[in-house]
Amino acid sequence: DQQVKQNSPSLSVQEGRISILNCDYTNSMFDYFLWYKKYPAEGPTFLISISSIKDKNEDGRFTVFLNKSAKHLSLHIVPSQPGDSAVYFCAATKNGGSARQLTFGSGTQLTVLP
Amino acid sequence: GAVVSQHPSRVICKSGTSVKIECRSLDFQATTMFWYRQFPKQSLMLMATSNEGSKATYEQGVEKDKFLINHASLTLSTLTVTSAHPEDSSFYICSARVGPSRNTEAFFGQGTRLTVV
Numbered sequence: 405d406q407q408v409k410q411n412s413p414s415l416s417v418q419e420g421r422i423s424i425l426n427c428d429y430t431n432s433m434f435d436y437f438l439w440y441k442k443y444p445a446e447g448p449t450f451l452i453s454i455s456s457i458k459d460k461n462e463d464g465r466f467t468v469f470l471n472k473s474a475k476h477l478s479l480h481i482v483p484s485q486p487g488d489s490a491v492y493f494c495a496a497t498k499n500g501g502s503a504r505q506l507t508f509g510s511g512t513q514l515t516v517l518p
Numbered sequence: 519g520a521v522v523s524q525h526p527s528r529v530i531c532k533s534g535t536s537v538k539i540e541c542r543s544l545d546f547q548a549t550t551m552f553w554y555r556q557f558p559k560q561s562l563m564l565m566a567t568s569n570e571g572s573k574a575t576y577e578q579g580v581e582k583d584k585f586l587i588n589h590a591s592l593t594l595s596t597l598t599v600t601s602a603h604p605e606d607s608s609f610y611i612c613s614a615r616v617g618p619s620r621n622t623e624a625f626f627g628q629g630t631r632l633t634v635v
Binding site: 408445446447506507508509 | 629
């Protein structure tokens with residue numbers, strides 16, 4: 405049972421436009437959400453996160469929105485740049501013990517066209 | 519950000535042999551490290567949680583006798599794939615969390631591409 409879902413395996417956007425990547429989750433115990441960016445044959449790189457007590461977090465060109473009632477979050481990148489082309493993973497975690505394991509979505513391949 | 523180094527980045531081994539993958543936290547102490555496996559075009563699947571000085575906690579369906587995890591120090595965890603088979607070919611990634619804070623993000627190693635021939 406996939407607790408974190410990214411239903412769009414790929415997304416293409418023109419340079420300078422906004423990229424919107426979506427993520428849905430089913431486990432209401434999740435209280436912290438993260439976005440990672442991954443290039444081929446490399447480990448994921450942390451981008452931005454949001455706590456469940458917030459509905460928006462912004463860092464430069466990246467903004468994450470959280471809609472708890474819909475169990476939905478999205479990552480907005482604006483303006484999109486060709487260097488943003490990568491696979492983006494949504495991840496979620498819940499409090500409980502010290503391990504803080506991450507549950508990942510299946511990823512969305514973003515291609516920013518010049 | 520914190521640096522996690524994973525070695526080797528690529529390894530090809532013969533079926534039936536064992537392969538060891540190292541994960542090091544270079545500039546911080548990691549009491550907990552995580553090992554993931556990624557199949558092509560799929561998500562990162564957590565295999566096990568590695569705790570310094572104690573036995574690893576394996577996720578359901580992961581064979582602990584096949585994927586041996588050792589976390590001997592606060593900066594090093596190793597994953598040994600024993601008696602590797604072609605179906606073990608995959609991309610293995612480790613991560614470590616900085617500090618015990620519940621909201622700190624995890625930092626990932628660069629991954630290891632294992633090919634079993």
